[in-house]
Amino acid sequence: MKLSDLCCFYHSGAKACRVIRVFTIVREWYLEKGDDGVVDVKVVGEMRKPMDLKEMNGEEGLKGFALFR
Template structure:
């Protein structure tokens, strides 16, 4: 038996790396620059096939905008000094049908206890399966989730 799929939330400031940047980059990117040790630990725990919410943070926008999938597990690249930041590779799966705002999530009874609320400064957090399902419900799912994809293709 294979490992169960796990879920995560990856935060990014839209001015640094946005959903548009992700899509323009062919949907594939290296997720790097994570300095916090706990967030790095979460990145190191990711396995190929895990799904991640793509979350815009910052003053103007705090919302889940899309979903990416882990395509390469944690790796490091030597920066010439024997060090180098670690990363995972992710690819775009699809944009949320409706962005899910932080205020909406905080007001939803089904999301009480979401680690995002308890550790708001972490850029990588695990997402429990029931929380994943609820956020997807709030956003009407995401393009590529197999639900109403024919309708999405027509629009």
């Protein structure tokens, strides 16, 4: 992930698995003691309507998105 990339936070709790927030990368990948590597993120905003994978897979603008392969 590169600086300023946008990413989604996918909540995978017991009640519902949905994308609920959008983040931007504020620091690119680096090694953190005891971890394989991390990126630092900042919240851009909440999803107007949280979406699950089935809903996203049906969106025309997301056709071919690597997440669904």
